[in-house]
Amino acid sequence: MRYRLLSALVASAAAVAKAAPAATTTYDYIVVGSGPGGGPLAADLARAGYSTLLIEAGGDEGDNPTYADIGNFNEAANDETTRWDFWVKHSDDPARDLKFQHNTWDTGDGTFYVGLDPPADAKLLGIQYPRAAVLGGCAMHNAGVCSLPADDDWDIIVKKTGDKSWAAENMRQYLKKIEKNEYRPAGEAAHGYDGWLATSVADNSWAKNDSLPGTKILKELARLTGQDPADAANLVNRDILEEGKKVDETTSFYNMATHANSKGKRSSPNNYIRATLADPAKYPLTVKLHTLVTRVLFDTTAANATKGAVPRAIGVELMEGASLYKADPKHAAGTKGPVSQVLAAREVIVSGGAFNSPQILKLSGVGPAAELAKFKIPLVKDLPGVGENLGDNYEGSLLALGAAPVESGLITLLFRTPSAPTKKRNIYTWCGAFSFEGFWPGFPTYHGPTQYSCAMVHMGPKSQAGSVRLLSADPQDKPDINFRFFEHDGDKDLHELAEAADILREAWKAAGAPVAPLAEQHPCLGGKDAKCTDAAQAEYFKLQAYSHHATSTCAIGGDDDKMAVLDSKFRVRGVRGLRVVDASAFPVVPGAFPSCPTMMLSAKAAEDILADAKKEGKAC
């Protein structure tokens, strides 16, 4: 008879489990995604004493030299250990996208074909857009370039929302808070020296050597951009994170700063999270790796019962296992993991990045009503802006082959082209003996020992018409991502890129023997003299531009803006207990590189969330 008793007990336990699904553990905060948005935030919340669960789809590669040594960034972005491949569109015109030289095709035999002439049976994948699923997010595979937005890119949030805490002069404090500057003398007001994010610069003493071809190009570039060629060797050490009123209008060389320490070790949220876990203070931070969040859970009881009440985020549903997301090249078809739920007594913060945060919101019932209805996702809140407003820097490069190796260090230049719409500089470029032409499996192409390139990042794109939309209600599926490059005022942005190319190309002429003439490969085969018109260059950039700084898909906006997803405190509009903190929150593309700005935004979010917690009282 003991048998029966036992099975009766088991049966009733199962019934209980069914009625109240395994929602066992409760944390104060749950943060989804450990990149520049979510990683530092989770650490900050735990350090303030709140129990915090940080959920990350990837693993921890902090000790892996591919990731830990910043010089391996190309290898890191190609590495299947962490890579999520999104295959994106650049426009609504498939014929136009087919002209992108690095389109990628699945050959069916486990290899990719990259190019314009695929084998007959190959299946088009699209334009590769790598992301890193790993503790620390894309800050673990990026080049670590650390750069600040123009003041206007912060101030626009003040204009949109009235919240003065977003003013550029106030945002500087967050850089100071997180920064551990290793390249400026101690005590400069613009910088922080005891934060968790190491910043450093390269040794630019090469620029003192006048006989290097790179120095000759540098001096000519100085002349062409209104700088003193005689001062070029000093200007290449100018502080790119400098503070000042007219900085955004300044055309100058700089020393490129990276989020790495002076020994070449990458610095990212990974370090901060690990330091928080290892701290003797035993902060209440729990990190759950290899776990895919499938949706946010809401309590709709009050909203249904009381007029004016809104749904409240109470936790997340998750699926445990590695490589569950179909963007992961290691994903095996049909693989699933155990599904469970975790509760948040205070808040859920979604920080999955510009592609995944809008996807998670939509899967949870927060997004454009018609799109959710199409996939039979019960509507929690109709928010038409979720997944829209996708923006990115337009990037393009000039590539040449020298008659001999072009000895040079890295020239970093921020400048304004003649037709830029405001007085602000609009191009961030870096030139040197490398090649960078965008992303595809196996990038970049090595063009031999004489390759020389200027890579350009265009700032302030006039169009943010891209979107991230669901292809299904399956959380393991990738969404449909279309950047719709150059959709609005594209001609103007393309003209600015062509103007920039003209200036850089002109400077190459000064390279001298034995490397001159530099034989341009693109945008103009043979250079400007070989019938390279503005129109031809614009056409080249329109078809070949690439990008890797996606932002703005859950944008902060004003109360009267129906496309606003967040208020100025990162709260998702129309629900309670839910925020989005990552690069998707920026209403406009923040300068040339989003990584440092996103970490600043994360530090601000921590402060805003903790201020709210203090108001509500610590006890839950």
Ligand SMILES: Cc1cc2nc3c(=O)[nH]c(=O)nc-3n(C[C@H](O)[C@H](O)[C@H](O)COP(=O)(O)OP(=O)(O)OC[C@H]3O[C@@H](n4cnc5c(N)ncnc54)[C@H](O)[C@@H]3O)c2cc1C
């Ligand atoms: C190849 C490359 C190079 C770059 N180089 C630079 C550079 O030099 N300088 C610069 O400033 N910027 C660079 N960037 C961009 C920069 O790294 C990103 O803008 C930045 O990391 C964005 O931070 P985020 O927190 O918004 O998102 P992410 O960094 O994408 O982090 C999101 C995290 O959430 C996790 N996640 C997503 N969905 C889920 C889910 N459902 N469940 C659990 N976890 C989830 C992901 O695994 C990821 O770890 C580069 C980007 C790429 C791809």
Ligand SMILES: *[C@@H]1O[C@H](CO)[C@@H](O)[C@H](O)[C@H]1NC(C)=O
């Ligand atoms: C300058 O560069 C040239 C060419 O590489 C090299 O031969 C020379 O030694 C360098 N001079 C100094 C002072 O480093």
Ligand SMILES: *[C@@H]1O[C@H](CO)[C@@H](O)[C@H](O)[C@H]1NC(C)=O
């Ligand atoms: C609230 O109403 C919606 C729509 O009718 C329903 O799907 C949901 O289950 C309700 N919530 C509760 C807690 O009853």
